[in-house]
Amino acid sequence: MTDTTDAVSARRLDGNAAGGPLAALFAVDVTAARSRCAACGTTAALGEHLLYADAPAMVLRCPSCTEVVLRVGTREGYVLLDLRGATLLTVPVPVVADDGA
Amino acid sequence: MSVLSRGFGRGRSRPADDRLPPGQYDAGDAFPVLSAGPTPHTPLARWDLAVDDGTGTRARWTWEEFRALPHEALTVDLHCVTKWSKFGTRWEGVAVDRLLQDVPDPAPYVLATSDGGYTTNLPLADLTGGRAWVVDTYAGEPLAPEHGGPARLLVPHLYLWKSAKWLRRLTLRASDEPGFWETFGYHLYGDPWREQRYSGD
Ligand SMILES: [Zn+2]
Numbered sequence: 146m147t148d149t150t151d152a153v154s155a156r157r158l159d160g161n162a163a164g165g166p167l168a169a170l171f172a173v174d175v176t177a178a179r180s181r182c183a184a185c186g187t188t189a190a191l192g193e194h195l196l197y198a199d200a201p202a203m204v205l206r207c208p209s210c211t212e213v214v215l216r217v218g219t220r221e222g223y224v225l226l227d228l229r230g231a232t233l234l235t236v237p238v239p240v241v242a243d244d245g246a
Numbered sequence: 247m248s249v250l251s252r253g254f255g256r257g258r259s260r261p262a263d264d265r266l267p268p269g270q271y272d273a274g275d276a277f278p279v280l281s282a283g284p285t286p287h288t289p290l291a292r293w294d295l296a297v298d299d300g301t302g303t304r305a306r307w308t309w310e311e312f313r314a315l316p317h318e319a320l321t322v323d324l325h326c327v328t329k330w331s332k333f334g335t336r337w338e339g340v341a342v343d344r345l346l347q348d349v350p351d352p353a354p355y356v357l358a359t360s361d362g363g364y365t366t367n368l369p370l371a372d373l374t375g376g377r378a379w380v381v382d383t384y385a386g387e388p389l390a391p392e393h394g395g396p397a398r399l400l401v402p403h404l405y406l407w408k409s410a411k412w413l414r415r416l417t418l419r420a421s422d423e424p425g426f427w428e429t430f431g432y433h434l435y436g437d438p439w440r441e442q443r444y445s446g447d
Contacts, residue, residue: 152392153281200282201327201407201427211284212363216430220444227430 153199160194163203166217167191169224171236178236183229184212191215265323265333267438273330279392280328282426286361286391286412293396295380297345298417304349309396313382315340320379322402324409325438327427337400339381342373345416353418357425358399361412366425367434368401368408370418377403380413405436405443 164176171178176192187209194214195206202218207230214230228234266272290309297305307315317338324332346352356368372378378401382389389395394411401408407427428434433442441447 151285152279153285156281157284195284197282199278200280201432202430204282206283213283218430220431225431 158196160196161192162196173239180231181233182207183232185210267325268441270329270331273332283362288361296415299349300418324406326406327443336385337381338383339379342378353420355419355422357417358410359415360410364426366408366410367422405438408436
C-alpha cells in the first residue's frame with residue numbers, strides 16, 4: 146500500500162525527465178522507447194514510467210506495479226545504467242532521408 | 247584546570263568541522279528526504295519485524311511486542327552519501343544486540359530488507375556492540391513515514407543509506423550480498439570518515 150499524496154509522491158517526476166542522462170547513452174530519444182517490466186510484464190513508454198530523482202541515482206519504476214525498471218546515474222565522468230527490471234526495450238529507429246532517391 | 251590539558255583539548259573555534267567527515271556539508275535544521283520509490287504505509291496491525299538466521303525466522307515481533315522491548319535514547323550525527331550531514335539528531339529505539347540475543351552462532355553478514363523492496367548489506371560486527379538500533383521515535387515523536395517510520399535501522403557510523411527505512415527483516419548470511427545501492431556501485435561498507443562512497447573508494 147502506498148500513499149499518493151505525500152511529499153515524496155509530490156516530488157515524483159515522469160520518465161521524460163530521465164531523457165537528459167539517458168541521452169548520453171542512446172543515439173535516439175529513449176523516452177519514446179517502450180519497456181516491458183520484468184516483474185509484472187506491463188509494457189509502457191519510458192516517458193510514462195515513474196521517476197524518483199531525490200536519491201543517489203535516478204530510479205525509474207513501472208507505472209503499473211512500481212517495481213524498479215531502470216537506474217541511471219553519473220559519477221566521476223561516467224554514466225552508469227542498470228536495466229535489471231526491463232526484459233525488453235523497444236526503441237524506434239530514426240527515419241533517415243534516402244539520399245539516393 | 248591543569249596546564250597540561252589545555253594543549254590537548256579539542257579546539258572550540260570550529261566545532262562543526264570536527265564532526266564533519268570529508269566532502270560533507272552541514273544541513274543545519276533541514277532533514278532532507280531521499281526517496282528511490284513510493285513511501286510504504288504498512289498498517290501497524292500488519293507490521294512485524296523478523297530476524298532470519300539464513301534457514302528461517304528465528305525471532306519475530308509484532309508492533310506491540312516491538313514497542314514493549316527495552317528502548318534506548320540516543321543522540322547521533324547523520325551522514326548521507328549525497329553529502330549532507332545533520333548533527334545531534336535524537337532517536338529512541340531497540341539495540342540490535344537485543345534483537346539478535348537469542349540467535350546462536352549468527353553468521354557474519356546481515357542483509358536488511360524493507361517494505362518496498364529496499365535492501366542493504368552490513369557486517370554483523372557493525373550492528374552489534376551498541377552501534378546500531380531499530381528506531382521508532384525521532385525528536386520525541388513517532389517516526390514519520392518519509393523518514394522510515396514506523397521503524398528504521400539506524401547505523402550512524404556508516405553512510406545513511408545503510409540505515410534502511412521501513413525495516414522489516416534482518417537476515418544473517420555467510421557472505422556479504424550487495425543490497426540496492428551497493429549493486430549500483432556504492433561501497434559495500436560505506437564509512438563516511440574514509441569517504442567510502444563508491445566501490446573502489
Ligand atoms: Zn511492473
